[in-house]
Amino acid sequence: MxxxxxxxxxxxxxxxxxxxxxxISFAVPRGKIVAVVGVNGAGKTTLLSxxxxxxxxxxxxxxxxxxxxxxxxxxxxxxxxxxxxPEGGRLxxxxxxxxxxELGAYAPASRSGLVERMSEVMDMFxxxxxxxxxxxxxxxxxxxxxxxxxxxxxxxxxxxxxDEPSVGLSPLMTEKVLATVTDLAAREGLSVIIVEQRVxxxxxxxxxxxxxxxxxxxxxxxxxxxxxxRQVQETYMGL
Amino acid sequence: MTELVNILAVGLLLGGIYxxxxxxxxxxxxVIRIVNFAQGEFVMLGMYGAFAxxxxxxxxxxxxxxxxxxxLFALGAFVYWVILRxxxxxxxxxxxxxxxxxxxxxxxxxxxxxxxxYSVNSGLTGYSVxxxxxxxxxxxxxxxxxxxxxTLALGWYLKSTMHGKAIxxxxxxxxxxxxxxxxxxxxxxxxxxxxxxxxGLAGCLLSPLYTMSPQIGMNFIMPAFAVVVLGGLGxxxxxxFGGLIVGLTEALAGFYLDPALKQAVLxxxxxxxxxxxxxxxxxxxxxxxxxxxxxx
Ligand SMILES: Nc1ncnc2c1ncn2[C@@H]1O[C@H](COP(=O)(O)OP(=O)(O)O)[C@@H](O)[C@H]1O
Ligand SMILES: [Mg+2]
Numbered sequence: 078m079x080x081x082x083x084x085x086x087x088x089x090x091x092x093x094x095x096x097x098x099x100x101i102s103f104a105v106p107r108g109k110i111v112a113v114v115g116v117n118g119a120g121k122t123t124l125l126s127x128x129x130x131x132x133x134x135x136x137x138x139x140x141x142x143x144x145x146x147x148x149x150x151x152x153x154x155x156x157x158x159x160x161x162x163p164e165g166g167r168l169x170x171x172x173x174x175x176x177x178x179e180l181g182a183y184a185p186a187s188r189s190g191l192v193e194r195m196s197e198v199m200d201m202f203x204x205x206x207x208x209x210x211x212x213x214x215x216x217x218x219x220x221x222x223x224x225x226x227x228x229x230x231x232x233x234x235x236x237x238x239x240d241e242p243s244v245g246l247s248p249l250m251t252e253k254v255l256a257t258v259t260d261l262a263a264r265e266g267l268s269v270i271i272v273e274q275r276v277x278x279x280x281x282x283x284x285x286x287x288x289x290x291x292x293x294x295x296x297x298x299x300x301x302x303x304x305x306x307r308q309v310q311e312t313y314m315g316l
Numbered sequence: 317m318t319e320l321v322n323i324l325a326v327g328l329l330l331g332g333i334y335x336x337x338x339x340x341x342x343x344x345x346x347v348i349r350i351v352n353f354a355q356g357e358f359v360m361l362g363m364y365g366a367f368a369x370x371x372x373x374x375x376x377x378x379x380x381x382x383x384x385x386x387x388l389f390a391l392g393a394f395v396y397w398v399i400l401r402x403x404x405x406x407x408x409x410x411x412x413x414x415x416x417x418x419x420x421x422x423x424x425x426x427x428x429x430x431x432x433x434y435s436v437n438s439g440l441t442g443y444s445v446x447x448x449x450x451x452x453x454x455x456x457x458x459x460x461x462x463x464x465x466x467t468l469a470l471g472w473y474l475k476s477t478m479h480g481k482a483i484x485x486x487x488x489x490x491x492x493x494x495x496x497x498x499x500x501x502x503x504x505x506x507x508x509x510x511x512x513x514x515x516g517l518a519g520c521l522l523s524p525l526y527t528m529s530p531q532i533g534m535n536f537i538m539p540a541f542a543v544v545v546l547g548g549l550g551x552x553x554x555x556x557f558g559g560l561i562v563g564l565t566e567a568l569a570g571f572y573l574d575p576a577l578k579q580a581v582l583x584x585x586x587x588x589x590x591x592x593x594x595x596x597x598x599x600x601x602x603x604x605x606x607x608x609x610x611x612x
Binding site for chain 2: 170
């Protein structure tokens with residue numbers, strides 16, 4: 078019996094009359110990193126939005142720890158151990174780094190351990206300790222992404238959704254952020270869905286990969302196999 | 317000299333009234349992005365609430381605040397949930413709905429009272445405070461004091477409590493706030509309730525000063541629009557100082573130019589600020605308290 082943390086089955090989603098995702102099905106085994114890669118506009122953000130509850134799927138189901146959460150309101154999912162780092166970080170720009178982190182622990186279940194967790198998270202990202210009183214809107218791109226990841230970790234999630242953490246970052250910074258995520262996932266026993274356009278880098282860190290094209294999953298496999306796949310290399314890695 | 321001091325005092329006190337009315341209006345705008353046209357009618361209901369508390373329970377209007385404030389909070393929360401929430405995502409419709417609400421509240425009170433010009437008595441009416449050469453009635457001083465206290469208290473709440481931070485988070489990025497576990501609909505409801513409660517509080521405090529009429533809300537909402545534009549949309553502190561500036565301007569213009577021109581001067585200032593400095597006089601609009609910005 079496999080231990081699937083999250084199962085997406087036959088999911089369709091979109092905006093109003095526009096349907097974007099078609100028949101998406103995959104599972105996230107507990108403690109594994111699943112990468113979903115695809116070009117701009119493929120539907121990566123839409124996929125994570127549906128898993129996070131920001132949009133409601135038009136078809137299919139999303140199951141977390143065996144419970145159907147397809148229609149659970151987004152704000153209740155934090156309490157179920159789910160956290161998301163949205164595209165661009167989406168920090169609260171007029172609030173300090175510290176306040177952003179505090180809000181990460183807004184869910185009632187996370188509040189009691191807030192102070193302790195804050196210092197743990199600041200140990201993971203020491204730069205945030207130095208910047209804690211600074212407005213989040215003033216952070217550099219890399220710091221902003223770190224802060225967004227840190228904020229998501231404040232609720233002690235078990236499943237982390239990451240939307241293109243590399244956007245706007247230099248290759249060096251991207252590598253640093255992805256390495257941090259890999260490290261954290263191992264240390265905190267996190268399951269992760271990471272969506273990315275930087276296929277090479279993300280397939281290097283992930284366990285499982287899916288290729289999303291025009292809202293459909295067109296290839297799936299072990300990340301290591303996909304990396305060696307000729308067709309994937311030609312289409313997505315520019316090799 | 318005494319004359320100028322007198323005018324400034326009158327202006328500041330008037331400004332206190334505008335500030336009290338505008339702080340709630342601006343909180344609602346900053347968080348929910350709705351211009352609540354019915355805010356003046358909430359003030360009007362606060363006045364009639366003080367009147368009702370006086371004839372039924374023999375309460376002094378200052379005591380009635382503890383009943384009227386929560387009652388208006390409940391009304392505001394109800395209005396949000398039943399009327400505005402179903403119109404989510406259609407901001408124009410929400411604004412029209414608040415305009416409809418304005419008419420409904422005004423006409424209902426008109427029908428209930430037959431337009432009788434009621435007034436409320438307070439035990440404090442006879443007292444006055446002297447500031448150097450001038451004497452000011454205690455009720456007016458209390459309005460300015462209340463506006464100051466409310467601004468400071470609301471500012472503290474938004475800055476220092478977890479719930480207040482959630483309100484600011486929703487104002488800055490509602491979807492990111494959802495991801496933090498914030499129930500955005502509930503924050504909207506509570507913010508609308510707080511805005512209405514502040515208007516109700518203003519109504520109570522104003523009731524010993526004005527003779528009531530169902531249309532009295534208009535007198536407050538027009539200057540309040542000038543206030544929020546001056547102070548910066550969405551900013552609580554801006555609404556306070558904007559209120560004082562508008563009050564002072566009105567008093568000075570009324571004395572030195574022509575009383576008939578005071579509103580014209582106000583709205584001339586309003587348009588100039590809109591054109592020259594759309595973020596208001598106090599820097600980035602709302603940045604400090606709620607933190608306004610465009611949302612996707
Ligand atoms: N809020 C929205 N309303 C309507 N269409 C949208 C919205 N967001 C995204 N789309 C459309 O959905 C498709 C997928 O977008 P998205 O999920 O953001 O792709 P990706 O994250 O892979 O770049 C695109 O065609 C985009 O235009
Ligand atoms: Mg995207």
